[in-house]
Amino acid sequence: MNRGLFITVEGIEGAGKTTNLEFVRSVLQEQGMNVVTTREPGGTPLAEEIREMLLAPREEQVSAKAELLMMFAARAQHLEQKVMPLIKSGVHVLSDRFTDATYAYQGGGRGLSWDLIQRLENIVQEEFRPDLTLLLCVNPEVGIARARKRGALDRFEQEKLEFYIRVQDAYMKRVAESPERFCVINAQEPLEVIQPQIRQALLTKLSN
Numbered sequence: 001m002n003r004g005l006f007i008t009v010e011g012i013e014g015a016g017k018t019t020n021l022e023f024v025r026s027v028l029q030e031q032g033m034n035v036v037t038t039r040e041p042g043g044t045p046l047a048e049e050i051r052e053m054l055l056a057p058r059e060e061q062v063s064a065k066a067e068l069l070m071m072f073a074a075r076a077q078h079l080e081q082k083v084m085p086l087i088k089s090g091v092h093v094l095s096d097r098f099t100d101a102t103y104a105y106q107g108g109g110r111g112l113s114w115d116l117i118q119r120l121e122n123i124v125q126e127e128f129r130p131d132l133t134l135l136l137c138v139n140p141e142v143g144i145a146r147a148r149k150r151g152a153l154d155r156f157e158q159e160k161l162e163f164y165i166r167v168q169d170a171y172m173k174r175v176a177e178s179p180e181r182f183c184v185i186n187a188q189e190p191l192e193v194i195q196p197q198i199r200q201a202l203l204t205k206l207s208n
Helices: 017-030 045-055 064-088 099-109 114-125 140-148 161-177 191-207
Strands: 006-010 035-039 092-096 132-137 182-186
Touching: 006 017, 006 099, 017 035, 017 092, 017 132, 017 191, 035 064, 045 064, 064 092, 064 099, 064 114, 099 114, 099 161, 132 161, 132 191, 140 161, 161 182, 182 191
Parallel strands: 006 092, 006 132, 035 092, 132 182
Antiparallel strands: none
């Protein structure tokens, strides 16, 4: 049986990931693909519990390194229990965020060493990386404004604009490091402009 693809969708809050994840799923299904959607942090019961701890607003200052280790703890569980078994069985897995988000948020946003993140990435993932990453880019001010219209804010959504500017810059650094893996989309455009670009990126990947 052929190995499934691992496709990730990245972007800051308010970039439209939820809407476009569903679109990606529909395109893959139109092509007769068996696809499962998941998210990070999360994706399994244990990883979802870690997600709740990470996102919950709290009075205690959360150590950046503690946050990083929790992200990779959730990722290790997610990969072993869900992602890898599905991919090995031929199912395509579509994830709302993956390790690029860790470089962006804990590396760019929190200022942690990229070397430290890379070491953990290699321990947890070994050689495993996404086959395709769709990066939805939006001006941080626009993204934050969109996110704050949705209701109660989680711990990350409460961060200041400067944090999200650093996150966005880190995402673009990731693109520069692995341009062949990324498809960068201007998420401030209307969906009728964005989604044909996403469709083309998917069809190109599937034809390779």
